[in-house]
Amino acid sequence: MSDKYEGLKLKNQLCFPLYAVSKEIVKRYKPFLDRIDLTYTQYITMMVLWEHKCLNVKELGEYLFLDSGTLTPLLKKLEQKGLVERCRNKDDERILQVTLTKAGEKLKEKAVDVPASMMSCVHLEEKEAESLYRILYKILGEFSEDAEEG
Amino acid sequence: MSDKYEGLKLKNQLCFPLYAVSKEIVKRYKPFLDRIDLTYTQYITMMVLWEHKCLNVKELGEYLFLDSGTLTPLLKKLEQKGLVERCRNKDDERILQVTLTKAGEKLKEKAVDVPASMMSCVHLEEKEAESLYRILYKILGEFSEDAEEG
DNA sequence: TTTGATTGCATTGTACACAATTTAATTTCG
């Protein structure tokens, strides 16, 4: 029955639904994030900063799985908006410290409803959400290990 | 214990691991796809064409969850590579039909090992893979319904 | 201590993604 091309069908891929769902969910964030004038990538960057207050570019990249090619222009934009400050570490001039401004800290108040608003866009049972979460972090964990070895 | 900002922590998001895993897996496709000179998006586009032979831009977009803004330049690039032909439908000039060339059809032979190669990059148990697949398609299904309702 | 390697970030170039708008073709309806 199954020809040798069966594996090349879109519906037999695991990556494709991941890719599609990820994009579609990010798209559904837009109306909520428009209200606080952030893109999705800017939003998750702010989220890490809200939790950790001060991080350098490398640390941000490790949390977000993004490199300096993405983060450098993004952080400059957040600086333009007055949400973060970028300043070199005195002890090691290579390191760029990113800290929240007062406006950046304050934006947290306006963002607090976003997660709950988003939950209403994806209808999963508690068990499914937990299962999805666990499996995704299992994969991410392996990828992080690869990065440490590599 | 849990303050009102608990929901804003990265680790409490379901979207973030989706976004990160999706990107990381696509990244891991690169060495395999380089061999056949395709990007990931070009690869999934070819995959749909290998299965359906001839599709218009709208149909491709529905399969791939992509719009003409992404597909138009991508299809022009595949045409440049000699993998597809783009020609207007005679009965309705608005519609652009995309068909495989012989070279495009032949590339399927070289791509046949890609899915198996990729499987070795993500270590999931059969049950986990099935569960992940089912949940993702459940979400995608809802999103498709939303699109139909408009 | 000096030079060779490494590190942290920035830059460049290519390729998506998608919202918003435009254009041209077709359909619908008064």
Added chain:
DNA sequence: CGAAATTAAATTGTGTACAATGCAATCAAA
């Protein structure tokens, strides 16, 4: 029929993503 609405692609503008490269600061080791 003929104007208005709809549809399918293409275009434009903004914002990621990331590989590859560049560069300055720091580290390491002989």
